[in-house]
Amino acid sequence: MKIKNKLLSTFVAASLAISAGSAMAAEKIRFATEGAWALFNFIDETGKPQGFDVDIADALCEKLQAECEMVTQDWDGLIPGLKVRKFDAIIASMSITEERQRVVDFTDPYYSGGLRFVAAKDKDFDTTVEALKGKTIGAQRATVGGIYLEDNLSDVVNVKLYDTNDSVYLDLKSGRLDGAISDELPTYEWLKNEPGFEYKGEAFNKNDKIGIAVRKNDQELRDKLNRALQAIVADGTYAEINAKYFPFSIY
Template identity: 55%
Template sequence: MKSYKKVLLAVTAAMVFSAPALADKLRIGTEGAYPPFNMIDSSGEVTGFDLDIAKALCERMGAECSVVISDWDGIIPALNTRRFDFLVASMSITEEREQAVDFTMPYYTNKLQFVAPKKSEFGVDEESLDGKTIGAQRATIAGQWLEENMGDVVDIRLYDTQENAYLDMNAGRIDGVLADAFVQYEWLQSEAGENFEFKGEPVFSNDKIGIAVRKGDPLRERLNEALQEIVDDGTYAEINAKYFPFSIY
């Protein structure tokens, strides 16, 4: 009986001490339609700033991570129904969203700015915008800002993806687009955006972007610790420089 107990204790101890060495298996949720932050490349791989940050965090946490794509409109419900474990999709931290999920510390700070054709007379004051048709992505801070601040001034068109808003502006169906300045910056560098430009100064400059987890999930603190580590050791700056010639932290 003594030898059996010793064997049992040895096996139990081995299990306890080896458990931390086993990698977590975590799923990253993202949209895949918001370049340069998250997009699907020609080989079908999900790439972008958000994914590079997420993968760096997984490495710091010793986690084995996979990626799950979700439409933007249903991305928080997808998190809460456990389709994935944490959400890295350039999501703004808002009071409304904080009722449904918990956020980490911000991993970058966003601005909202208008883009319109270079040749257009496009001011960002109410008088100049009166009667214009402005596009934004649905369920975003940009769409919310338009509804709250310009709802009785402009005709607002909301789109399922940012790309579809740009397509309509290119076709002349809308006069301008309000969106994240860093997303707009990327698009303006492309062939599709060469005839467009920023108009005016950012209308909102303190949009904090966080990683979302389910309410009460201790994963939030692990992500915060890992995020601080990649900021402190320069990994974040390396990822930032891959996408932008300026800091977005």
């Protein structure tokens, strides 16, 4: 009898240990970001991902009492990587579009943005369609800016698409581009360090909503992230992170 009780106790303890281990594993969220979209996501001098997106992910994990792991992935590989379970969610300033919603699900928006032209200050750059004719305009491939450029101006301007926004900026500075279309907020940070360049015209496409992507029908994770997002907005954590990067609200 004592032997049976001892065996039973051992079995229960082992079962509890396995259950506890499974619960701990379930509380780990593996986020992916691009690492090339400052100030939202970038790689610091130690090789570690940083930025607004990363800080939001950390705050969400803290609210959920989950372990947060951040990995980097080239932009074009983010959604394919999510689908094959290389990571659990994408937090990379990804716009919520109908096309993407066909293959992934999104949380509620965690910030809103818009598009804007940028060019050299000393360049005569009018953003009307007539004035843009024949100009060479750049944008990052597969972004809202790049898609807008292809869909709306490909018969007006010479379109140049790049793998990263940093490459767009490099060609803009070298004079290989007359101008660029980019998300207004990342460009805001770049312009602070590039006094020879400025926004041209007003912001447009302001209905750009940015969300965290999860695998299609991963309702449990999406709901958890939405609840955590609401919580960090309510308790002021979101506002603190916002103020770290921008002197105005982007929520």
